Amino acid sequence: MSVPSYLDQNAPTEISIPHGAEWRFEVPYKTIMTLTVKDGVGEIFGTELPNDVALRLTGRKGAVYAPLSSGCRLQFETHPNRDNINTSNEDELVHQYVSTDTVVPQLANLSFALEVVRLQAAADRLRQKTGPKVLIVGNSLAGKTAAAKTLVSYAAKMERVPVLVNLDPKEGVFSLPGLLTATAVRDFLDVESVNGWGGSPTTGATPHIPKQPLVRSYGFVGVSENVELYKYQLEQLGRATLARLKDDDDARVGGLVVDTPPLTMKDIDVIETIVLSFSIDLIVVAGNDRLVVDLGRKFELQISQNALAVVKISRCNAVTEIEESFVRKCQEDTIREYFNGNFRTRLSPLKFDVDMKTYVIYKVARLLDYTSQMAFLPSGDSYTADVEGEEAPQKEESLEKYFVKLDDPNSSNLENSIIVITLVPVPANGVVLPLELLDSSVLGYAHVLKVDDAKQKMSMLFPSSNNIPRHVLIATDIGYME
Amino acid sequence: MDPTIIKDYELTLRELTFNSKSIIDVLTTIADENKLEAQGIVRAITERITKCIPEQKLYTLYLLDSICKVVGLPYHTMFGNEIFRIFTEIYLLVNDQTRAKLVKLFETWKILKAKNSTLPLFPEDQLEKIGNFLRQAKPRVAESLQGGIVQLSLVADISSLLPIMEQRGHSDPSDASIPQKISALRELKLILLLQQFGQPELAGIQARLTQMKTQIAQDSQANAIVPSNANNSESTPKFTSSQSAPAKSEATAPEPAKPVATVLFQNLISSGLVKVDQSLKKDSKPEYELVLPKHKYSPQSFNTSSASILSNMIQDANMSQLPQHEQIKYKELLKLERKLGTVESFSSNLQNFILNNTLDASTVQVLYETKSLKCSQCGKRFPSDDRGTAMKKLHLDWHFRINKRLSNHKTNVQSRSWYLDTAQWVQFQENELSEFEPSTVKKDVNTRATSTEVAFVVIPSDETNMNNVCAICREHIKPSINPATEEWVWNECMLAPGNNSGRKIVHVSCFEEANRKRGAENDGNGRVKRERFA
Numbered sequence A: 001m002s003v004p005s006y007l008d009q010n011a012p013t014e015i016s017i018p019h020g021a022e023w024r025f026e027v028p029y030k031t032i033m034t035l036t037v038k039d040g041v042g043e044i045f046g047t048e049l050p051n052d053v054a055l056r057l058t059g060r061k062g063a064v065y066a067p068l069s070s071g072c073r074l075q076f077e078t079h080p081n082r083d084n085i086n087t088s089n090e091d092e093l094v095h096q097y098v099s100t101d102t103v104v105p106q107l108a109n110l111s112f113a114l115e116v117v118r119l120q121a122a123a124d125r126l127r128q129k130t131g132p133k134v135l136i137v138g139n140s141l142a143g144k145t146a147a148a149k150t151l152v153s154y155a156a157k158m159e160r161v162p163v164l165v166n167l168d169p170k171e172g173v174f175s176l177p178g179l180l181t182a183t184a185v186r187d188f189l190d191v192e193s194v195n196g197w198g199g200s201p202t203t204g205a206t207p208h209i210p211k212q213p214l215v216r217s218y219g220f221v222g223v224s225e226n227v228e229l230y231k232y233q234l235e236q237l238g239r240a241t242l243a244r245l246k247d248d249d250d251a252r253v254g255g256l257v258v259d260t261p262p263l264t265m266k267d268i269d270v271i272e273t274i275v276l277s278f279s280i281d282l283i284v285v286a287g288n289d290r291l292v293v294d295l296g297r298k299f300e301l302q303i304s305q306n307a308l309a310v311v312k313i314s315r316c317n318a319v320t321e322i323e324e325s326f327v328r329k330c331q332e333d334t335i336r337e338y339f340n341g342n343f344r345t346r347l348s349p350l351k352f353d354v355d356m357k358t359y360v361i362y363k364v365a366r367l368l369d370y371t372s373q374m375a376f377l378p379s380g381d382s383y384t385a386d387v388e389g390e391e392a393p394q395k396e397e398s399l400e401k402y403f404v405k406l407d408d409p410n411s412s413n414l415e416n417s418i419i420v421i422t423l424v425p426v427p428a429n430g431v432v433l434p435l436e437l438l439d440s441s442v443l444g445y446a447h448v449l450k451v452d453d454a455k456q457k458m459s460m461l462f463p464s465s466n467n468i469p470r471h472v473l474i475a476t477d478i479g480y481m482e
Numbered sequence B: 001m002d003p004t005i006i007k008d009y010e011l012t013l014r015e016l017t018f019n020s021k022s023i024i025d026v027l028t029t030i031a032d033e034n035k036l037e038a039q040g041i042v043r044a045i046t047e048r049i050t051k052c053i054p055e056q057k058l059y060t061l062y063l064l065d066s067i068c069k070v071v072g073l074p075y076h077t078m079f080g081n082e083i084f085r086i087f088t089e090i091y092l093l094v095n096d097q098t099r100a101k102l103v104k105l106f107e108t109w110k111i112l113k114a115k116n117s118t119l120p121l122f123p124e125d126q127l128e129k130i131g132n133f134l135r136q137a138k139p140r141v142a143e144s145l146q147g148g149i150v151q152l153s154l155v156a157d158i159s160s161l162l163p164i165m166e167q168r169g170h171s172d173p174s175d176a177s178i179p180q181k182i183s184a185l186r187e188l189k190l191i192l193l194l195q196q197f198g199q200p201e202l203a204g205i206q207a208r209l210t211q212m213k214t215q216i217a218q219d220s221q222a223n224a225i226v227p228s229n230a231n232n233s234e235s236t237p238k239f240t241s242s243q244s245a246p247a248k249s250e251a252t253a254p255e256p257a258k259p260v261a262t263v264l265f266q267n268l269i270s271s272g273l274v275k276v277d278q279s280l281k282k283d284s285k286p287e288y289e290l291v292l293p294k295h296k297y298s299p300q301s302f303n304t305s306s307a308s309i310l311s312n313m314i315q316d317a318n319m320s321q322l323p324q325h326e327q328i329k330y331k332e333l334l335k336l337e338r339k340l341g342t343v344e345s346f347s348s349n350l351q352n353f354i355l356n357n358t359l360d361a362s363t364v365q366v367l368y369e370t371k372s373l374k375c376s377q378c379g380k381r382f383p384s385d386d387r388g389t390a391m392k393k394l395h396l397d398w399h400f401r402i403n404k405r406l407s408n409h410k411t412n413v414q415s416r417s418w419y420l421d422t423a424q425w426v427q428f429q430e431n432e433l434s435e436f437e438p439s440t441v442k443k444d445v446n447t448r449a450t451s452t453e454v455a456f457v458v459i460p461s462d463e464t465n466m467n468n469v470c471a472i473c474r475e476h477i478k479p480s481i482n483p484a485t486e487e488w489v490w491n492e493c494m495l496a497p498g499n500n501s502g503r504k505i506v507h508v509s510c511f512e513e514a515n516r517k518r519g520a521e522n523d524g525n526g527r528v529k530r531e532r533f534a
Ligand SMILES: [Zn+2]
Pocket: B375, B376, B377, B378, B379, B380, B395, B399
């Protein structure tokens, strides 16, 4: 008698991971995998899993590592994921295998070396020395984010509070894609959340301690869309982060872990901006020997002054391929999680119809659009911003390079987009000060569900059910459909 | 007012046509001794900065710097409100080389606190304006300068040490070594001002100075303690980030303070900065000689300083008083520190260490079984001592509360909070979100009350105006009937805290929001007023 295949798949599969090896898995969105550690210790990118508790993973590629000599025995079973049953171009099978090729021992070495530095910072009774300020760079799929997760998780296990900075706008770290965040990590990451990081505070209960990010809006998922805006926002984030390190002794000792989008020597100006803005003192290059050498040359001076070191770690092979559609799905789910929560914590966003005339709405500018637009301006007729009372003889920031005001907000330029709610209240005279807008961090995000052009109303989804502020909005390039 | 003092001061100022340490010292001392004339002196210096040729402006600014750092009050506050104007005025008129020096100087201002105070040397807003100005003026300038920053701050360090030494000399004239020690420090300061040093030497000097300053700070603290008040004495140094140890108040007697100068000088000698020559002849005076640590300190990464900070620390900390899991951690890290070498180029060893080191099983266990109590629900670990057991219990209580609420899907209505603004985030205490924080417990109770049962305020029967307004968001609130009790109520509201009239109400959600934000409220950094739709 032949057993139906779905039963086959439902039967729990047992896996034994030897000490120092990792079990790699790829769970499609169509499928839910429940994973239970039965014996020994297992961890996903530094986050130790509880024993005998079923964890639910869907749409995830990762690895469970066995750090101790007792190894790790686990069980997993799969079920169809009804929410994603129509996700195309993937099969429903979980791909999985054990590999001894793992970068975790290197990351553990690095973590302990960093802890030595943190102890030295802790010993500084003048409280000036900081913990290590680490920048992780490398190609796509080199394991940068896996390294970042492992470094902050191990640090948190040693009772440190490093600040995790995410500069990869493709990832939504404790927030949505399209933005840059800095978050002090004191506790466990939530491996069950959409991207394995976890959530920000809600008005109620969450099964994991939430993490409180500082959020700066960029508005695109690609750095090249407006590299000027990207650099501007990361500089601002850097200033705030260093101020936090000055103010908060735990963060000072904890130092920084900065995760980045794939950057190469072509983006050296971006790398330099990051190094300066965050006072980076250690660059960790994931799986790119060439980049190690090039950066060594580039930062020769700082290295000779011992202000900076560049080291490499091996490429992390736990995840070898991620399709564009997989990334996109992950971004969508991250957005859904922001508004609606997840299977453990349900959130109730507020749907609200808004009179568009009472708002001032900007849109993030594509740099290419901006430069071509500038070419048409007669020379000498350059844009000057409306800044009053700034006595500093500094060059006034022109806003158009970053944000364009939407004079005619309508369904074609707003519908289904994610909108930034800034901290800038809509001014009575409608005139927004460029610097104020540029300096604003993000209060939250709204989703434009529908725009009624005739009535000049838009139907919006807000994360918070109270106190919806009438602030200047910035439409991002991130689209989303419910 | 003594016009002759100011006149003399102005005349001497004119001699400041080159970077003269001695003139700056003299003028600083005069400023120190004539604080009553501060206003005139400040005016003289500001005028001099404005009037002299660009090349000499920097030296006068050095004087300003020296006075503010060495003398402090009232000078640093008097210059403080002008410092942005003075600094930028100079910056705009000078060449790139001088600009670089200005930036270095500014770097020291950002770090140093005003004398005898926890406040910054100059007001934050002025420094911030300068910072912004520099960022705009020349974003790349900072990059090439990182090396030189320390040198000037070392001078400042010594400048702040000297008067303390001198004071010790006065109070203990029998100690004949003090004058020599002072002159050694003076000489070191001078050399620092005159000569460009490499980073390793600077790091070496800095390490020693930092240690001395700490020692002095501790000693003077220890001296200030009234013996009967032993409970308030120095607490054990705190190495862990999270919770303070349970109240175990064994009053450890404060260590008798060694005379500062002795400690200080022993440090100098042991560091190799000062060589001591004493012939074996009885009663012969020791000869002190300044030795520059040319080869003593090799390159270090991460600004690490003295030889084995960890081993020193472990000695200092009196290991036996630390929780056991921390003792283990320190011992393991000490092994690694030896492999990595704090002194001998940490960073070049680091690469080899990352790729080729194999951690001892006992080191790896620092992340796992060293804290042997593992939460059965989430995997978080706690040490097995009393404190760890107590923390784990709190942690499990937290799981219990959360699970109970999460299981109550229908009534547990919640949504994402707004993000913090920059100023709030900078000041945010991460442990406010922790399961051990009492405020979380309190908040939990609040939200539970409102989420498991609908909150409302019963409208007093004698109330004539049934319409009301939320005291926080000012939204109008209409009365409604509670179906269970058939009373008129204001739904989803609660009485405002401190309310007596029975009429002042707020939305429960508004109250929670306000409560959550309260901690960061007093930053004065323009918290944004929240508005609601009309
Ligand atoms: Zn737990």
